[in-house]
Amino acid sequence: MRSTISNPNDLPEKPGVYLLKDVQDEILYVGKAKSLKKRVKSYFKEDLEDPKTRVLMRHFHHLDYLVTDTEKEALILESNLIKKHLPRYNIRLKDDKRYPYLQITSDDYPRLLITRNVRDDGSHYYGPFTDVTSVRNLLKLLKPVFQLRDCKRMDGPCLNYQIDLCPAPCSGQVTREEYHENVEKVKLFLEGRQKEVMDLLQKEMEQAAQNHDYEKAVVIRDQLFSLGEVMEKQKMEFNRNLDQDVIATSNDGEVVVVVVFRVRNGKIMGKDDFLMEGAQENSPPEILTAFIKQYYSGPRQVPAEILLPVMIEDRQLIEKWLSDKIYSDKNYGDYSDEDYGDGDEKDVIIGEYDNGNPPVVEIRVPEEGLEYRLVQMVTKNSSIILNHHKQARGALLDLKTYLKIPRIPRRIEAFDISNLAGKNAVASMVVFEDGKPSKKNYRKYKLETPGPDDYAMMQEVLRRRYEKLVDKGETPPDLVVVDGGRGQLNVATDVLNSLGIKTGVIGLAKEFEQVFIPEVAIPLILPSTSPALHILQWVRDEAHRFAVKYHKNLRNRDLQSSPLDEIPGIGPKRKMNLMRHFGDLETIKNATVDEIFEVKGINRNLAIKIHGFFRPIKD
Secondary structure, three states: OEEEEOOHHHOOOOOEEEEEEOOOOOEEEEEEEOOHHHHHHHHHOOOOOOHHHHHHHHHOOEEEEEEOOOHHHHHHHHHHHHHHHOOOOOOEEOOOOOOOEEEEOOOOOOOEEEEOOOOOOOOEEEOOOOOHHHHHHHHHHHHHHHOOOOOOOOOOOOHHHHOOOOOOHHHOOOOHHHHHHHHHHHHHHHOOOHHHHHHHHHHHHHHHHHOOOHHHHHHHHHHHHHHHHHHHOOOOEOOOOOEEEEEEEEEOOOOEEEEEEEEEOOEEEEEEEEEEEOOOOOOHHHHHHHHHHHHOOOOOOOOOEEEOOOOOOOHHHHHHHHHHHHHOOOOOOOOOOOOOOOOOOOOOOOOOOOOOOOOOOEEEOOOOHHHHHHHHHHHHHHHHHHHHHHHHHHHHHHHHHHHOOOOOOOEEEEEEEEEEOOEEEEEEEEEEEOOEEOHHHOEEEEOOOOOOOHHHHHHHHHHHHHHHHHHHOOOOOOEEEEEOOHHHHHHHHHHHHHOOOOOEEEEEEOOOOEEEOOOOOOOEOOOOOOHHHHHHHHHHHHHHHHHHHHHHHHHHHHHHOOHHHHOOOOOHHHHHHHHHHHOOHHHHHOOOHHHHHOOOOOOHHHHHHHHHHHOOOOO
């Protein structure tokens, strides 16, 4: 039940969730309580000790509350509402939608995909992973080993079947049961249970050999070998089997970092780090409590043990919730209405135990031995990551001062142009957030401007980017960087001004690392040892790398299939030399024999042959 009140004495003495609001009905804070009346009344004391709570109550106007049957239901609902509404005064796990997950789809013949969108669609999700490269490498391993289909539409055997990368369920080459056996092995592998997968494959191989099905035994043997190689690459292994998450936090008063090490079957399977918002003035137990509730409310595997440097609040309640979550795949407390309810009572779904003996999750603070050293190692990692964030923050602050821009450049967008004599002209946009690349926001553009005309090309890409930004009503970046000098900067300034965008913009010339600033005649040269300069160089070089890569991909695509392949004596090297020299096929067609003869590796007889191929003598 949801109700709105302004007097805490009107609250029931029941468990539930309360939402403190301001005069505009904006949610300031979401909290849970074993007794709503007792908990909320504590906010109205005259001698509030916590400065953050005093500031919160200065903005308070009224509150809403939702009654639940148990405190555990309140905990789940609190976590869901914090993640949905991101209240200003709650400790918040920064949105991790940018992180990729591995998805096993819910199709009859499931696929294994990389996704950044987690939906309640019956799929199984594993992650998040902070390194997309490692996810792609894992995908490259698992697909050929377990042979899951790659196609969107099952419309007949494809090349993957011909090269033994897919069992072709589309044409009935494998039964649904056989295919799902491989899917289950992938699930076990992604849950960190590699040894179980190896044991299962070993038994299947031995059984196939006993049945004289040697072809199947060879396939399984290769699977075992591939998985064995992966497991050998584990850099750290312990003497006993562990199924744990080890979590630690660091806080410098401005930035709060939480680091998670995932340990499965005695091996460190991965490390994730997260930023927490609104947590700078909170204690480590408060930060870890908020993190655990939000982190495990998503589609993540819950381990048997969670190791921490300090004990959290509500330990027993959270242990019970996580134990329940291991068993149940249900979506707890799905309050999906825009205002978290329309006045009707909603049920908070709680998983049920089927035999009265639920899995038990234990949260511990080790005091000695291997586990204590492991917690110390994770704490050290959190300090290192925090220091990196601190250094980046300092460099960005220096950058704001040097460039005289209105805001700290937390989001930087940089542009570069790449073409060959105006052919295959492309542009790149790379994005840096808080001093680090945000590759999910990178964009590449195939330009329509005839070239070579770098100014016009830069104008095209900037207009295409920022017209769309204005149309969508999005916030502009804090800093726009264009590769080049005064000319490119003037183009960027004209485009931004014509669209009414007010933000920082500079040109960065590579030869002398000169920084061109609007309305400043003399270019700025930052100290060569300045971290601010290093960030600008990194941004500029990344934009250049991304543009050149796209340009080369287009050129290579043109080279892969060409009429030049039909000319005897023209191989890949000579074809590349011709394309580099002339820029495109049309120019080669119109070239004279003497012009073709100038190309490296082309003799006169071959030049005559090429010329004659495109301009045959008519009878």
